[in-house]
Amino acid sequence: MKADYVIVGAGSAGCVLANRLTEDPSVKVLLIEAGGRDWSPYIHVPAGFMKMLDHPTLTWGYHAEPDPGTAGRAILYPRGRVLGGSSSINGLIYIRGQPDDYDHWAQLGNRGWGWDEILPFFKKAENWEGGETEVRGRDGPLFTSRMDRSPLCAAVIEAGKEIGLEYREDVNDLPPGAGDSIGWCQQRGGWWRASTARTYLRPALKRPNLHVIVKAQVNRVVFDGRRAVAVEYECGGSVERADAEREVILSAGAVNTPHILQLSGVGAPEHLKRVGIAVHHSLPGVGQNLQDHYIARVSYPVSGTPTVNERSRGLALAGEVVRYLVTGKGMMTYSASLAAASVKVLEESATPDVQCSIAPGSFKDGQIGELDDFPGITAGAWQMRPLSRGYVEAKSSDPREAPAINPRYLSEQTDRRAIIGGLRFVRRLFAAPALARYCGTEIIPGADIASDDELLDYARQKGSTVYHATCTCKMGSDQMAVVDDQLRVHGLERLRVIDASVMPTVTSTNTNAPTIMIAEKGAELIRRATLAASLAVNARAAWPASAGPTI
Numbered sequence: 001m002k003a004d005y006v007i008v009g010a011g012s013a014g015c016v017l018a019n020r021l022t023e024d025p026s027v028k029v030l031l032i033e034a035g036g037r038d039w040s041p042y043i044h045v046p047a048g049f050m051k052m053l054d055h056p057t058l059t060w061g062y063h064a065e066p067d068p069g070t071a072g073r074a075i076l077y078p079r080g081r082v083l084g085g086s087s088s089i090n091g092l093i094y095i096r097g098q099p100d101d102y103d104h105w106a107q108l109g110n111r112g113w114g115w116d117e118i119l120p121f122f123k124k125a126e127n128w129e130g131g132e133t134e135v136r137g138r139d140g141p142l143f144t145s146r147m148d149r150s151p152l153c154a155a156v157i158e159a160g161k162e163i164g165l166e167y168r169e170d171v172n173d174l175p176p177g178a179g180d181s182i183g184w185c186q187q188r189g190g191w192w193r194a195s196t197a198r199t200y201l202r203p204a205l206k207r208p209n210l211h212v213i214v215k216a217q218v219n220r221v222v223f224d225g226r227r228a229v230a231v232e233y234e235c236g237g238s239v240e241r242a243d244a245e246r247e248v249i250l251s252a253g254a255v256n257t258p259h260i261l262q263l264s265g266v267g268a269p270e271h272l273k274r275v276g277i278a279v280h281h282s283l284p285g286v287g288q289n290l291q292d293h294y295i296a297r298v299s300y301p302v303s304g305t306p307t308v309n310e311r312s313r314g315l316a317l318a319g320e321v322v323r324y325l326v327t328g329k330g331m332m333t334y335s336a337s338l339a340a341a342s343v344k345v346l347e348e349s350a351t352p353d354v355q356c357s358i359a360p361g362s363f364k365d366g367q368i369g370e371l372d373d374f375p376g377i378t379a380g381a382w383q384m385r386p387l388s389r390g391y392v393e394a395k396s397s398d399p400r401e402a403p404a405i406n407p408r409y410l411s412e413q414t415d416r417r418a419i420i421g422g423l424r425f426v427r428r429l430f431a432a433p434a435l436a437r438y439c440g441t442e443i444i445p446g447a448d449i450a451s452d453d454e455l456l457d458y459a460r461q462k463g464s465t466v467y468h469a470t471c472t473c474k475m476g477s478d479q480m481a482v483v484d485d486q487l488r489v490h491g492l493e494r495l496r497v498i499d500a501s502v503m504p505t506v507t508s509t510n511t512n513a514p515t516i517m518i519a520e521k522g523a524e525l526i527r528r529a530t531l532a533a534s535l536a537v538n539a540r541a542a543w544p545a546s547a548g549p550t551i
């Protein structure tokens with residue numbers, strides 16, 4: 001098997017790349033995905049995401065290592081393993097983050113990654129139902145829409161206003177330096193989930209220059225000296241090789257991309273030797289710098305207005321299904337949260353540092369999954385820019401053995417202060433009259449959990465990932481950077497990483513929209529590099545050797 005570009009992973013980033021690179025009919029692309037086709041109805045109906053978190057075939061079944069930050073628990077760490085990757089199983093929320101997130105990336109020395117420079121790629125990706133504006137796109141493949149607005153979450157927005165938060169009609173139109181605010185979340189899709197498999201890959205499948213292989217797990221990158229020349233993958237019990245005439249692109253996500261690099265002998269030499277992998281190229285940052293958001297939830301019983309809890313059962317559920325099929329509205333279209341507040345709880349922060357996500361339903365034990373038997377509401381608080389840094393590390397040279405994953409949540413004092421501040425903010429929000437009208441006494445963690453120590457202990461005992469694993473192959477030019485600002489792996493040739501792992505720091509809110517933007521920009525970087533190379537070849541051809549050297 002041979003192609004110009006071999007892309008590893010048909011996830012959020014990989015599908016974007018497959019589409020954009022095959023827009024040029026002369027370019028041949030091979031896309032290799034470990035998971036299968038995206039046929040499950042849970043994928044396509046937005047509310048189905050709750051059924052997929054620990055799905056045996058649609059996810060990798062990962063758990064994070066037990067850690068003091070999670071009170072010794074090995075929490076579930078879902079990653080999509082299917083066409084569309086995590087964009088096929090995630091909570092659908094479309095929020096780009098603060099402009100300052102990207103200006104920070106640029107300040108770290110990453111040329112071309114400041115807000116003004118990446119905004120065109122967010123716009124290029126997007127088909128916003130509200131039409132084109134200065135910050136929103138209309139002609140892209142990715143359909144984005146407003147959430148169907150639950151009356152209970154409307155009360156949350158009113159409560160936010162009552163405690164002094166600014167209301168934002170469009171949470172993706174934040175001016176740089178915006179302060180505390182509340183608004184409705186937006187989603188990818190509406191009636192149906194807009195995964196990148198559906199929006200980018202499906203239209204590109206008609207092109208003869210794209211070939212996709214599913215149920216094929218890439219084990220390692222094959223090198224000829226410093227040049228990546230192929231990948232080795234396992235499919236149907238046999239080991240195959242796919243050659244890349246131009247480049248290998250790793251888009252296997254923030255857990256699997258560093259794992260594949262390590263299995264290929266690219267990483268920290270002491271780690272590789274410890275687990276029995278021959279060192280090919282020393283790059284100590286591979287798998288380090290793991291960043292993720294960590295959420296602790298508060299829930300309340302509700303009366304006097306509908307919640308997901310009672311509408312997910314019996315006749316009410318049947319009614320919701322009919323409503324969904326006929327109108328594309330209602331509970332079946334709800335994503336992970338409907339409203340969100342962005343607030344500053346640390347006095348040293350310049351912009352909001354905690355995101356509070358609100359869902360019109362409550363869960364047993366505060367964990368997303370099984371709903372309480374009574375009507376309820378949940379608000380979760382997570383720190384936007386955690387300082388804790390974790391790792392993804394191969395445990396052995398066996399590609400089938402899951403890597404060690406440890407975000408080391410709450411290992412920094414600032415992060416501990418932020419989660420305590422976030423939980424206190426949630427209580428302040430729910431004490432506002434607009435919400436107090438519907439909500440009873442706090443169920444989880446319960447009003448008796450009041451001191452800082454008790455709140456922190458609760459967060460450790462019951463908190464969970466927001467599923468935003470990032471930064472394990474970070475972009476930059478320091479010792480721990482893995483790729484440069486063109487997303488090329490340092491010290492190697494013809495090898496790029498294009499997925500959530502290249503973020504230098506995690507964006508302040510959800511990570512799917514930023515990953516899709518990274519892939520849009522990555523495709524453009526490749527296109528320009530190819531153009532520059534062919535111009536150089538043409539210039540050399542036009543300049544006779546007898547005329548002396550070119551400059």
Ligand SMILES: Cc1cc2nc3c(=O)[nH]c(=O)nc-3n(C[C@H](O)[C@H](O)[C@H](O)COP(=O)(O)OP(=O)(O)OC[C@H]3O[C@@H](n4cnc5c(N)ncnc54)[C@H](O)[C@@H]3O)c2cc1C
Binds near residue numbers: 083086469
């Ligand atoms: C449960 C969940 C809920 C989330 N909710 C939201 C949300 O509501 N909003 C939001 O913005 N973000 C959300 N996220 C985060 C967001 O989805 C991710 O940040 C983003 O999708 C990462 O994209 P990626 O391309 O880096 O990786 P992925 O989309 O995970 O793609 C990686 C792909 O590579 C494949 N792959 C991996 N290893 C190999 C291999 N060895 N060989 C071949 N293929 C391989 C995988 O199977 C997968 O298809 C959520 C994530 C999860 C898991």
